[in-house]
Amino acid sequence: MHLMACHECDFLQKIPPVPEGSAALCARCGSLLLRNKPKSFQRPLALLMAGAILFVMFNAFPFLTFKKGGLVHETYVATGIRDLADQGMPHLAALVAFNLLIAPGLHLLAFLYVLVPVSLNRRAPGMFRVFRYLRLLQPWHMVEIFMLGVLVSMVKLAKMAQIIPGVAVYSLTAFIFVMAAASAAIDPHEVWERWEAPR
Amino acid sequence: MKPTAPTARAAGLVACSVCHLLCPGKPAARPDGAHRCPRCGARLHSRKPDSIARTWALVIAACIFYIPANVLPMTTVTSLGAVQSDTIMSGVIYFVQSGSWPIALVIFIASVFVPLLKLAILGYLLISVQRQSRKRQKDRTRLYLVTEAVGRWSMLDVFVVTILVALVNLGALATIQAGPAALHFAAVVVITMFAAMSFDPRLIWDAWQAKETSDE
Numbered sequence: 001m002h003l004m005a006c007h008e009c010d011f012l013q014k015i016p017p018v019p020e021g022s023a024a025l026c027a028r029c030g031s032l033l034l035r036n037k038p039k040s041f042q043r044p045l046a047l048l049m050a051g052a053i054l055f056v057m058f059n060a061f062p063f064l065t066f067k068k069g070g071l072v073h074e075t076y077v078a079t080g081i082r083d084l085a086d087q088g089m090p091h092l093a094a095l096v097a098f099n100l101l102i103a104p105g106l107h108l109l110a111f112l113y114v115l116v117p118v119s120l121n122r123r124a125p126g127m128f129r130v131f132r133y134l135r136l137l138q139p140w141h142m143v144e145i146f147m148l149g150v151l152v153s154m155v156k157l158a159k160m161a162q163i164i165p166g167v168a169v170y171s172l173t174a175f176i177f178v179m180a181a182a183s184a185a186i187d188p189h190e191v192w193e194r195w196e197a198p199r
Numbered sequence: 200m201k202p203t204a205p206t207a208r209a210a211g212l213v214a215c216s217v218c219h220l221l222c223p224g225k226p227a228a229r230p231d232g233a234h235r236c237p238r239c240g241a242r243l244h245s246r247k248p249d250s251i252a253r254t255w256a257l258v259i260a261a262c263i264f265y266i267p268a269n270v271l272p273m274t275t276v277t278s279l280g281a282v283q284s285d286t287i288m289s290g291v292i293y294f295v296q297s298g299s300w301p302i303a304l305v306i307f308i309a310s311v312f313v314p315l316l317k318l319a320i321l322g323y324l325l326i327s328v329q330r331q332s333r334k335r336q337k338d339r340t341r342l343y344l345v346t347e348a349v350g351r352w353s354m355l356d357v358f359v360v361t362i363l364v365a366l367v368n369l370g371a372l373a374t375i376q377a378g379p380a381a382l383h384f385a386a387v388v389v390i391t392m393f394a395a396m397s398f399d400p401r402l403i404w405d406a407w408q409a410k411e412t413s414d415e
Protein backbone atom coordinates (compact mmCIF):
# COMPACT_ATOMS: atom_id res chain seq x y z
CA MET A 1 0.00 0.00 0.00
CA HIS A 2 1.22 3.43 -0.65
CA LEU A 3 -0.29 6.80 -0.01
CA MET A 4 -1.00 9.09 -2.93
CA ALA A 5 -2.90 12.32 -3.51
CA CYS A 6 -4.97 12.72 -6.68
CA HIS A 7 -3.48 15.27 -9.04
CA GLU A 8 -6.91 16.54 -10.10
CA CYS A 9 -8.83 16.68 -6.81
CA ASP A 10 -6.20 16.32 -4.03
CA PHE A 11 -8.01 13.31 -2.51
CA LEU A 12 -5.59 11.38 -0.30
CA GLN A 13 -5.87 7.63 -0.69
CA LYS A 14 -4.04 4.38 -0.09
CA ILE A 15 -3.31 2.45 -3.26
CA PRO A 16 -2.84 -1.30 -3.19
CA PRO A 17 -0.04 -2.60 -5.45
CA VAL A 18 -1.22 -2.21 -9.04
CA PRO A 19 -0.63 -5.29 -11.21
CA GLU A 20 1.45 -4.78 -14.34
CA GLY A 21 -0.65 -3.47 -17.21
CA SER A 22 -3.37 -2.11 -14.89
CA ALA A 23 -4.16 1.37 -13.69
CA ALA A 24 -5.37 2.90 -10.44
CA LEU A 25 -8.16 5.48 -10.55
CA CYS A 26 -9.03 8.11 -7.98
CA ALA A 27 -11.81 6.96 -5.66
CA ARG A 28 -13.35 10.43 -5.55
CA CYS A 29 -13.10 11.94 -9.05
CA GLY A 30 -12.21 8.93 -11.20
CA SER A 31 -9.07 10.44 -12.75
CA LEU A 32 -6.07 8.29 -13.55
CA LEU A 33 -3.72 8.06 -10.57
CA LEU A 34 -1.05 5.82 -12.04
CA ARG A 35 -0.63 3.09 -14.58
CA ASN A 36 1.74 0.23 -14.00
CA LYS A 37 3.50 -0.24 -17.32
CA PRO A 38 5.79 -3.15 -18.15
CA LYS A 39 9.12 -2.65 -16.43
CA SER A 40 11.51 -2.38 -19.28
CA PHE A 41 13.60 0.35 -20.73
CA GLN A 42 14.59 -1.70 -23.78
CA ARG A 43 11.39 -1.07 -25.69
CA PRO A 44 11.10 2.69 -25.15
CA LEU A 45 14.82 3.10 -25.85
CA ALA A 46 14.59 1.23 -29.15
CA LEU A 47 11.56 3.31 -30.11
CA LEU A 48 13.33 6.54 -29.22
CA MET A 49 16.34 5.61 -31.35
CA ALA A 50 13.99 4.97 -34.27
CA GLY A 51 12.33 8.31 -33.47
CA ALA A 52 15.67 10.10 -33.68
CA ILE A 53 16.38 8.65 -37.13
CA LEU A 54 12.89 9.56 -38.36
CA PHE A 55 13.29 13.08 -36.96
CA VAL A 56 16.44 13.59 -39.03
CA MET A 57 14.72 12.06 -42.07
CA PHE A 58 11.64 14.27 -42.04
CA ASN A 59 13.86 17.31 -41.84
CA ALA A 60 16.35 16.24 -44.51
CA PHE A 61 14.08 14.82 -47.22
CA PRO A 62 11.58 16.58 -49.51
CA PHE A 63 8.18 17.05 -47.93
CA LEU A 64 5.44 18.05 -50.42
CA THR A 65 5.93 18.84 -54.09
CA PHE A 66 3.62 21.11 -56.06
CA LYS A 67 3.34 19.96 -59.68
CA LYS A 68 1.33 21.57 -62.42
CA GLY A 69 2.24 20.86 -66.02
CA GLY A 70 5.92 21.51 -66.32
CA LEU A 71 6.00 23.56 -63.13
CA VAL A 72 7.51 21.71 -60.17
CA HIS A 73 7.97 23.33 -56.76
CA GLU A 74 9.54 21.16 -54.08
CA THR A 75 9.22 22.04 -50.38
CA TYR A 76 10.74 20.82 -47.12
CA VAL A 77 9.16 20.83 -43.67
CA ALA A 78 11.12 23.99 -42.83
CA THR A 79 10.14 25.82 -46.05
CA GLY A 80 6.85 27.14 -44.69
CA ILE A 81 8.56 28.38 -41.55
CA ARG A 82 11.15 30.28 -43.61
CA ASP A 83 8.44 31.69 -45.91
CA LEU A 84 6.37 32.93 -42.96
CA ALA A 85 9.43 34.73 -41.61
CA ASP A 86 10.08 36.21 -45.07
CA GLN A 87 6.51 37.50 -45.22
CA GLY A 88 7.07 39.57 -42.11
CA MET A 89 5.65 37.10 -39.57
CA PRO A 90 8.69 36.02 -37.56
CA HIS A 91 6.56 35.41 -34.43
CA LEU A 92 4.33 32.97 -36.22
CA ALA A 93 7.32 31.32 -37.87
CA ALA A 94 8.96 30.93 -34.45
CA LEU A 95 5.81 29.39 -32.95
CA VAL A 96 5.46 26.88 -35.78
CA ALA A 97 9.15 26.04 -35.56
CA PHE A 98 8.75 25.50 -31.83
CA ASN A 99 5.73 23.20 -32.23
CA LEU A 100 7.15 21.25 -35.11
CA LEU A 101 10.90 21.06 -34.72
CA ILE A 102 12.18 22.43 -31.41
CA ALA A 103 9.68 20.86 -28.99
CA PRO A 104 9.76 17.38 -30.62
CA GLY A 105 13.54 17.52 -30.97
CA LEU A 106 14.10 18.56 -27.36
CA HIS A 107 11.55 16.01 -26.25
CA LEU A 108 13.50 13.27 -27.97
CA LEU A 109 16.86 14.43 -26.64
CA ALA A 110 15.56 14.88 -23.11
CA PHE A 111 14.01 11.41 -23.10
CA LEU A 112 17.25 9.84 -24.27
CA TYR A 113 19.29 11.88 -21.82
CA VAL A 114 17.21 10.58 -18.92
CA LEU A 115 16.56 7.02 -20.07
CA VAL A 116 19.95 5.89 -21.32
CA PRO A 117 21.67 6.37 -17.93
CA VAL A 118 18.62 5.20 -15.95
CA SER A 119 18.49 1.94 -17.92
CA LEU A 120 22.13 1.40 -16.91
CA ASN A 121 21.22 2.23 -13.31
CA ARG A 122 23.04 5.53 -13.49
CA ARG A 123 21.97 9.10 -13.26
CA ALA A 124 22.79 11.85 -15.70
CA PRO A 125 23.60 15.17 -14.03
CA GLY A 126 20.56 17.39 -13.70
CA MET A 127 18.28 14.67 -15.01
CA PHE A 128 15.52 15.51 -12.57
CA ARG A 129 15.30 18.96 -14.07
CA VAL A 130 15.35 17.57 -17.62
CA PHE A 131 12.58 15.11 -16.83
CA ARG A 132 10.55 17.92 -15.32
CA TYR A 133 10.93 20.11 -18.42
CA LEU A 134 9.94 17.14 -20.52
CA ARG A 135 6.48 17.28 -19.00
CA LEU A 136 6.20 20.99 -19.69
CA LEU A 137 7.15 20.47 -23.34
CA GLN A 138 4.64 17.73 -24.02
CA PRO A 139 1.55 19.82 -24.94
CA TRP A 140 3.59 22.00 -27.32
CA HIS A 141 4.77 19.11 -29.40
CA MET A 142 2.22 19.20 -32.26
CA VAL A 143 3.52 17.00 -35.04
CA GLU A 144 0.29 14.98 -35.21
CA ILE A 145 -1.78 18.14 -35.67
CA PHE A 146 0.58 19.27 -38.41
CA MET A 147 -0.01 15.93 -40.14
CA LEU A 148 -3.75 16.59 -40.21
CA GLY A 149 -2.84 19.97 -41.69
CA VAL A 150 -0.97 18.18 -44.49
CA LEU A 151 -4.13 16.25 -45.31
CA VAL A 152 -6.28 19.40 -45.32
CA SER A 153 -3.78 21.25 -47.52
CA MET A 154 -3.63 18.41 -50.02
CA VAL A 155 -7.42 18.41 -50.35
CA LYS A 156 -7.47 22.19 -50.61
CA LEU A 157 -4.96 22.29 -53.46
CA ALA A 158 -6.21 19.15 -55.22
CA LYS A 159 -8.06 21.17 -57.86
CA MET A 160 -5.22 23.58 -58.46
CA ALA A 161 -2.33 21.18 -58.93
CA GLN A 162 -0.92 17.77 -58.21
CA ILE A 163 0.57 17.54 -54.71
CA ILE A 164 3.11 14.76 -54.34
CA PRO A 165 4.01 13.57 -50.84
CA GLY A 166 7.73 12.99 -50.37
CA VAL A 167 9.83 10.86 -48.02
CA ALA A 168 9.40 13.46 -45.25
CA VAL A 169 5.62 12.88 -45.18
CA TYR A 170 6.09 9.16 -44.57
CA SER A 171 8.88 9.75 -42.04
CA LEU A 172 6.69 12.25 -40.20
CA THR A 173 3.82 9.76 -40.04
CA ALA A 174 6.13 7.05 -38.72
CA PHE A 175 7.62 9.52 -36.22
CA ILE A 176 4.17 10.21 -34.75
CA PHE A 177 3.48 6.52 -34.17
CA VAL A 178 6.95 5.77 -32.82
CA MET A 179 6.85 8.68 -30.35
CA ALA A 180 3.33 7.74 -29.20
CA ALA A 181 4.47 4.16 -28.64
CA ALA A 182 7.58 5.35 -26.77
CA SER A 183 5.56 7.57 -24.44
CA ALA A 184 3.11 4.74 -23.86
CA ALA A 185 5.98 2.39 -22.99
CA ILE A 186 7.67 4.69 -20.48
CA ASP A 187 6.51 4.54 -16.91
CA PRO A 188 7.39 7.84 -15.25
CA HIS A 189 6.95 6.35 -11.78
CA GLU A 190 9.48 3.71 -12.61
CA VAL A 191 11.94 6.45 -13.58
CA TRP A 192 11.33 8.37 -10.36
CA GLU A 193 11.67 5.26 -8.23
CA ARG A 194 14.77 3.82 -9.88
CA TRP A 195 16.40 7.10 -9.65
CA GLU A 196 15.76 7.37 -5.95
CA ALA A 197 17.05 3.86 -5.27
CA PRO A 198 20.82 4.14 -5.91
CA ARG A 199 21.21 7.25 -3.81
CA MET B 200 -22.48 14.99 9.03
CA LYS B 201 -19.83 13.45 6.83
CA PRO B 202 -16.27 13.89 8.01
CA THR B 203 -14.24 16.23 5.81
CA ALA B 204 -12.78 14.39 2.88
CA PRO B 205 -9.14 13.45 3.45
CA THR B 206 -7.26 15.62 1.02
CA ALA B 207 -3.53 16.10 0.98
CA ARG B 208 -4.10 19.69 2.02
CA ALA B 209 -6.30 18.72 4.98
CA ALA B 210 -3.59 16.28 6.07
CA GLY B 211 -0.97 19.03 5.90
CA LEU B 212 0.71 17.52 2.82
CA VAL B 213 1.45 18.75 -0.67
CA ALA B 214 1.58 16.39 -3.63
CA CYS B 215 4.34 17.23 -6.10
CA SER B 216 2.70 18.11 -9.42
CA VAL B 217 5.49 16.46 -11.40
CA CYS B 218 6.56 13.28 -9.63
CA HIS B 219 3.55 12.87 -7.30
CA LEU B 220 5.71 12.56 -4.20
CA LEU B 221 3.79 13.51 -1.07
CA CYS B 222 5.75 16.18 0.76
CA PRO B 223 5.07 17.79 4.09
CA GLY B 224 3.40 21.14 3.52
CA LYS B 225 5.39 23.88 5.15
CA PRO B 226 3.44 25.32 8.07
CA ALA B 227 4.11 28.83 6.79
CA ALA B 228 4.66 28.29 3.09
CA ARG B 229 6.09 31.49 1.67
CA PRO B 230 3.99 33.20 -0.97
CA ASP B 231 6.89 33.22 -3.43
CA GLY B 232 6.56 29.43 -3.52
CA ALA B 233 10.22 28.76 -2.81
CA HIS B 234 9.20 25.41 -1.36
CA ARG B 235 10.52 22.63 -3.62
CA CYS B 236 10.03 18.89 -4.01
CA PRO B 237 12.95 16.99 -2.45
CA ARG B 238 12.83 14.32 -5.17
CA CYS B 239 12.49 16.23 -8.45
CA GLY B 240 13.00 19.87 -7.48
CA ALA B 241 9.66 21.12 -8.82
CA ARG B 242 8.00 23.96 -6.96
CA LEU B 243 5.38 22.72 -4.56
CA HIS B 244 1.99 24.35 -4.49
CA SER B 245 -0.94 22.97 -2.57
CA ARG B 246 -3.04 24.80 -5.20
CA LYS B 247 -1.80 26.57 -8.32
CA PRO B 248 -1.03 30.18 -7.33
CA ASP B 249 -3.70 32.79 -8.18
CA SER B 250 -5.38 30.18 -10.31
CA ILE B 251 -8.74 31.93 -10.65
CA ALA B 252 -7.44 35.42 -11.38
CA ARG B 253 -4.84 34.17 -13.86
CA THR B 254 -7.26 31.93 -15.69
CA TRP B 255 -9.85 34.72 -15.94
CA ALA B 256 -7.25 37.14 -17.31
CA LEU B 257 -6.16 34.63 -19.95
CA VAL B 258 -9.74 33.73 -20.90
CA ILE B 259 -10.59 37.41 -21.41
CA ALA B 260 -7.39 38.01 -23.42
CA ALA B 261 -8.22 35.05 -25.65
CA CYS B 262 -11.77 36.37 -26.21
CA ILE B 263 -10.31 39.69 -27.38
CA PHE B 264 -7.92 38.02 -29.84
CA TYR B 265 -10.69 35.76 -31.07
CA ILE B 266 -12.46 38.65 -32.84
CA PRO B 267 -9.65 39.78 -35.19
CA ALA B 268 -8.78 36.11 -35.70
CA ASN B 269 -12.18 35.61 -37.29
CA VAL B 270 -12.69 38.96 -39.02
CA LEU B 271 -9.26 39.54 -40.59
CA PRO B 272 -7.92 37.49 -43.52
CA MET B 273 -6.19 34.24 -42.69
CA THR B 274 -4.62 33.95 -46.16
CA THR B 275 -4.31 36.18 -49.21
CA VAL B 276 -3.99 34.46 -52.57
CA THR B 277 -2.40 36.39 -55.43
CA SER B 278 -2.85 34.59 -58.73
CA LEU B 279 -1.86 36.32 -61.99
CA GLY B 280 -2.57 39.72 -60.51
CA ALA B 281 -5.93 38.78 -58.96
CA VAL B 282 -5.99 39.06 -55.17
CA GLN B 283 -8.36 37.13 -52.92
CA SER B 284 -8.47 37.10 -49.13
CA ASP B 285 -9.95 34.33 -47.03
CA THR B 286 -11.08 34.35 -43.42
CA ILE B 287 -11.45 31.20 -41.33
CA MET B 288 -15.17 31.01 -42.12
CA SER B 289 -14.77 31.65 -45.85
CA GLY B 290 -12.23 28.83 -45.89
CA VAL B 291 -14.81 26.52 -44.32
CA ILE B 292 -17.47 27.68 -46.81
CA TYR B 293 -15.07 26.99 -49.68
CA PHE B 294 -14.77 23.36 -48.61
CA VAL B 295 -18.55 23.02 -48.21
CA GLN B 296 -19.12 24.40 -51.70
CA SER B 297 -16.48 22.20 -53.27
CA GLY B 298 -18.13 19.19 -51.67
CA SER B 299 -15.37 18.31 -49.17
CA TRP B 300 -17.72 18.00 -46.22
CA PRO B 301 -15.42 16.04 -43.91
CA ILE B 302 -12.61 18.60 -44.33
CA ALA B 303 -15.02 21.51 -43.84
CA LEU B 304 -16.20 19.87 -40.64
CA VAL B 305 -12.68 19.21 -39.37
CA ILE B 306 -11.65 22.85 -39.92
CA PHE B 307 -14.87 24.19 -38.45
CA ILE B 308 -14.51 22.07 -35.31
CA ALA B 309 -10.80 22.81 -34.83
CA SER B 310 -10.88 26.53 -35.63
CA VAL B 311 -14.29 27.81 -34.60
CA PHE B 312 -16.05 25.33 -32.36
CA VAL B 313 -13.21 24.12 -30.09
CA PRO B 314 -11.82 27.58 -29.16
CA LEU B 315 -15.28 28.93 -28.36
CA LEU B 316 -16.29 25.83 -26.45
CA LYS B 317 -13.03 25.89 -24.54
CA LEU B 318 -13.51 29.52 -23.49
CA ALA B 319 -17.12 28.82 -22.51
CA ILE B 320 -16.15 25.75 -20.46
CA LEU B 321 -13.34 27.57 -18.67
CA GLY B 322 -15.72 30.45 -17.91
CA TYR B 323 -18.28 28.00 -16.55
CA LEU B 324 -15.67 26.20 -14.43
CA LEU B 325 -14.39 29.49 -13.03
CA ILE B 326 -17.86 30.75 -12.14
CA SER B 327 -18.88 27.43 -10.58
CA VAL B 328 -15.70 27.43 -8.46
CA GLN B 329 -16.22 31.03 -7.39
CA ARG B 330 -19.80 30.23 -6.33
CA GLN B 331 -18.47 27.23 -4.41
CA SER B 332 -20.80 24.95 -6.27
CA ARG B 333 -20.86 21.36 -5.05
CA LYS B 334 -22.83 20.03 -7.99
CA ARG B 335 -21.45 17.45 -10.40
CA GLN B 336 -17.85 17.79 -9.27
CA LYS B 337 -16.85 14.58 -11.00
CA ASP B 338 -18.35 15.73 -14.33
CA ARG B 339 -16.68 19.11 -14.04
CA THR B 340 -13.29 17.47 -13.40
CA ARG B 341 -13.75 15.33 -16.51
CA LEU B 342 -14.86 18.38 -18.49
CA TYR B 343 -11.68 20.15 -17.46
CA LEU B 344 -9.42 17.25 -18.44
CA VAL B 345 -11.08 16.96 -21.87
CA THR B 346 -10.83 20.72 -22.45
CA GLU B 347 -7.17 20.71 -21.54
CA ALA B 348 -6.43 17.80 -23.88
CA VAL B 349 -8.40 18.99 -26.91
CA GLY B 350 -7.40 22.67 -27.11
CA ARG B 351 -4.10 22.16 -28.91
CA TRP B 352 -5.86 20.76 -32.00
CA SER B 353 -6.98 24.30 -32.82
CA MET B 354 -3.47 24.95 -34.14
CA LEU B 355 -4.57 23.02 -37.22
CA ASP B 356 -5.44 26.09 -39.29
CA VAL B 357 -2.12 27.77 -38.49
CA PHE B 358 -0.31 24.70 -39.81
CA VAL B 359 -2.48 24.62 -42.93
CA VAL B 360 -1.51 28.22 -43.61
CA THR B 361 2.18 27.34 -43.13
CA ILE B 362 1.93 24.49 -45.63
CA LEU B 363 -0.03 26.54 -48.19
CA VAL B 364 2.42 29.41 -47.97
CA ALA B 365 5.29 27.02 -48.71
CA LEU B 366 3.58 25.15 -51.54
CA VAL B 367 2.00 28.05 -53.41
CA ASN B 368 5.07 30.20 -53.74
CA LEU B 369 5.37 30.38 -57.51
CA GLY B 370 6.49 33.95 -58.05
CA ALA B 371 4.34 35.90 -60.50
CA LEU B 372 2.10 32.93 -61.20
CA ALA B 373 0.59 32.46 -57.76
CA THR B 374 1.53 33.11 -54.14
CA ILE B 375 -0.25 32.67 -50.83
CA GLN B 376 0.53 35.11 -48.04
CA ALA B 377 -0.33 34.49 -44.40
CA GLY B 378 -2.83 37.12 -43.22
CA PRO B 379 -2.92 38.95 -39.87
CA ALA B 380 -5.64 36.58 -38.63
CA ALA B 381 -3.11 33.75 -38.55
CA LEU B 382 -1.11 35.51 -35.85
CA HIS B 383 -4.21 36.44 -33.85
CA PHE B 384 -5.55 32.96 -34.16
CA ALA B 385 -2.27 31.42 -33.00
CA ALA B 386 -2.41 33.80 -30.03
CA VAL B 387 -5.92 32.55 -29.17
CA VAL B 388 -4.72 28.94 -29.17
CA VAL B 389 -1.58 29.61 -27.12
CA ILE B 390 -3.42 31.80 -24.60
CA THR B 391 -6.25 29.28 -24.11
CA MET B 392 -3.66 26.55 -23.60
CA PHE B 393 -2.06 28.62 -20.86
CA ALA B 394 -5.53 29.38 -19.44
CA ALA B 395 -6.31 25.67 -19.16
CA MET B 396 -2.92 25.02 -17.55
CA SER B 397 -3.40 27.76 -14.97
CA PHE B 398 -6.80 26.47 -13.84
CA ASP B 399 -6.55 24.15 -10.85
CA PRO B 400 -9.17 21.37 -10.91
CA ARG B 401 -8.63 20.77 -7.18
CA LEU B 402 -10.54 24.00 -6.59
CA ILE B 403 -13.66 22.25 -7.87
CA TRP B 404 -13.40 19.92 -4.89
CA ASP B 405 -12.38 22.51 -2.33
CA ALA B 406 -15.96 23.81 -2.28
CA TRP B 407 -16.89 20.58 -0.57
CA GLN B 408 -14.42 21.24 2.21
CA ALA B 409 -15.40 24.90 2.54
CA LYS B 410 -19.09 24.11 2.91
CA GLU B 411 -18.59 21.35 5.41
CA THR B 412 -16.30 23.32 7.66
CA SER B 413 -18.60 26.32 7.57
CA ASP B 414 -21.62 24.10 8.43
CA GLU B 415 -20.09 23.15 11.74
Ligand SMILES: [Zn+2]
Nearest residue numbers: 006009026029
Ligand atom coordinates in the same frame (compact mmCIF):
# COMPACT_ATOMS: atom_id res chain seq x y z
ZN1 LIG C 1 -9.29 12.63 -7.72
Ligand SMILES: [Zn+2]
Nearest residue numbers: 215218236239
Ligand atom coordinates in the same frame (compact mmCIF):
# COMPACT_ATOMS: atom_id res chain seq x y z
ZN1 LIG D 1 8.54 16.06 -7.26
